Amino acid sequence: MGVDKEEVFKNLAKCVVDGDEEGAKRWAEEAVKNNIDAYEAIMKGLAEGMRVVSELYEKGEYYVPEVLLSASAMNMAVEILKPHIKVDKTSKPITVVLGVVEGDIHDIGKNLVKIMLDSAGFKVIDLGKDVPLSEFVKAAKEHGAEVIGMSALMTTTMPGMKKVVDLLVSEGYRDRVKIMIGGAPTTMDYAKSIGADSWGKDASEAVGIVRSLTAK
Amino acid sequence: MSQREEMSSYDRLMAAFELKKPDRVPVTPFVREWCVRQAGFKFSEVMTNAEKYVYSQLYSIRKFGYDMVLDLLAVHAESEAMGSVLKIPVDAPPSVDVPAVNDYSKDLPKLRIPHPRKDGRLPLILKGISRMKEAVGGLIPVMGYVQACWRHTCMMRGTERALLDMKKNPDQLKELIDIATESLIVYAEAVVEAGADLIWVSDPTSSGDMISKKAFEEFVFPYLRRQIRAIKRMGAKVFLHICGNVNDRLEVMANTGADAISVDEKVDLARAKSLIGNRVCIMGNISPGVTLLQKTPKDVEEECKVALEKAMAGGGFVLASGCIVPAAVPPENILAMVESVKKYGVYQ
Known part of the structure; x- marks a missing residue:
């Protein structure tokens, strides 16, 4: 299919930054539909979005309500992506x-x-x-x-x-x-x-x- | 105390609130559980016994000589009276365990304005205020505490959910804030009638560490101004306290109509004084968690001296702690704070 995974990551990140819950769900479903690696979608899309949110929070552009909304959008997308993560992580995370x-x-x-x-x-x-x-x-x-x-x-x-x-x-x-x-x-x-x-x-x-x- | 003090604590604090110069700067450490411990009680005892609480206040102020007695403040009694369930530890202040408002459509219509003389813990607090007024009225100002409408809202809804509601359910949230405001005006009237000379309106969830100035202006300010103006019309003085970084909203805070603005150590007193000191009294900002709790009397004296240098000129300043004083603060540090105004805070 013609969906560029970088495009999906970018949109996932943007939906997290904007606190767009519906959009985040839609793009997560898009990722699943196109067989994009779910772990990669979380790390390069959603986590990247949260990194930007964290930056905006530090700069005083975002406050707690904005961060909570972003997290809520992220969690909704994670729920969709999680069942598709390939569990082969042998290394123990910190x-x-x-x-x-x-x-x-x-x-x-x-x-x-x-x-x-x-x-x-x-x-x-x-x-x-x-x-x-x-x-x-x-x-x-x-x-x-x-x-x-x-x-x-x-x-x-x-x-x-x-x-x-x-x-x-x-x-x-x-x-x-x-x-x-x-x-x-x-x-x-x-x-x-x-x-x-x-x-x-x-x-x-x-x-x-x-x-x-x-x-x- | 080389010099004889000329004014009563009451006249002194009122003068500062009216932007005048008293004989010396008034000093008001915010002592609640600290007094409870000084008097040898556990916090849970005073939650059900007004006499013990009043005793702890009177005992401490006579022993340490600061300038204000405080009611049983910030125990979420207003929110409890409207259905939030508190958790009360043995020797620490309570917290909200189960908020009253879970489902807006179901719970909002159920909310009732509490009767201050009947509902929850409110009668106990009012009794305490009356007892303190009888004991020290006219000589020492009696502070009555009324939550800010936004804090009350958070204590009825759960803070995190209330913050998220700003984004997801703004209309229902505003309805809740409106009810909160109305209920607090009713309660404040009873607090003033019971004998409070000044009202502490406290709003920690409005700080710049939590919400933007824009959110503060949209969701808090209109209601807070309504609340504060109503209390002032009852004849009481009002001081508004918001902890944390409020540097970007000091003017908005002053616009609520409060007589005094109380800040913690994240605000520079000199800046606050120059920004809003011509129209409100400034209160602050000795660090309770670091300086009072962990440093020596010498350090306390030094920090008080700096605060006085920054903000006492021309009057309209009260040396206060930045927030509530922990129970474990050494008595000699409170004493050092009180002594500092006699040493460095006398007006010529």
Whole structure:
């Protein structure tokens, strides 16, 4: 058939950037119909779109509602493409355990980070919000995660992040995992003071941070 | 305290809100769970016992000498009274567990304006305000808290869904904001009647970290102005607090008609002062999570000194924390904040 796959990727990306859910579904179906590799369509189309969204968010052109709409368009297309991914991936993807610390239910920032990491091909274990602190450690061990990402949006719940770091140290697991933190009241200074490895200003930095933390 | 203070806390704060110069800059750390801990209670206890909450406020202000008592603020009581279900931890403030509005077509028609003297936790909060007024009325200003209409909306709908509704269901969202606004005006009237001298209207979901200025102007501003103007007509002062980066919307915030605009450390006080300081009082912006929580009294003093230098000139400034003070903040840091205005915040 005469459908150029680059054209499909471009349109998938554009639909994600525009938050065009119907368009994203239509182009995902087009990809399936034309036997375009589903994994490639996700990575070169949808993920590329999310990369642009992340850039626009960082530049202050997009805000949370725009990012959520883009993610929604992306997810709808992923649902269509997912059953067609050829499962022959033998290499284990880098795994990130993610969650909002105990007492804090502000999970939008964390969800944005998940969206960005998912779309960049990382495996995300999402513990959700108001996560008991020991769960971070448990999940990291269970899934052999390379990175733990924690967030807090309240000055009152921030101290929980330090407790997780301390917990990892006391269990002798601190060297096995990298820690990144984020959330409005946090800073790089704070990250350093609690013994975390990295800090992200917002979700747009998440992919870069995980890459640099896990670079061999 | 080398100098005798001339004004009561009440007169001092009111003067600052009216853009005048008091004897010294008023100082108002936003202390809620911090006081609860100072008094030796758990947060869940004060959620059901107004007397304990009031005691924690009176105990702390007498011991630390700042300039405002605060009601049991920001516990989503307005949203709870309209059907949102709260989760209440033992020793931390509550959060919304199940929002009231899931399906717009089914749930919107069911919403009722709560009766402030009957519904949910509202009577308990009103009782607390009256008790504080009896105890310190006229000498120390009593702050009553009323959520901003957009925050109330988010607490009834779920923040993430409300944000997405801006794109996908704008008309239904606006209907919900309208109901939220109406209900808050009714509640605010009861708060003022109970004795609040000033109302804190707080809107964290309106910051530039969340929504664009354009979305703020379309979805929030018209309703927020309606809410704030209504409260002012009841005779109370109003301060509007939006956390985070609001640098692009300071003027819009001032246009709501609030007497004071309260900001956190993402806003430069000198800039805020020069931009809107001629028409609203500025409140801010000592960092609660970094400076108050983690630094020494010396660091606190230094940050307060800088804030005062930037914004106290000519009056119309209140030294406040950038947001709510965590329970774990060392008492000596609150003391350092209070002492700093006596040292550096006196008007000649």
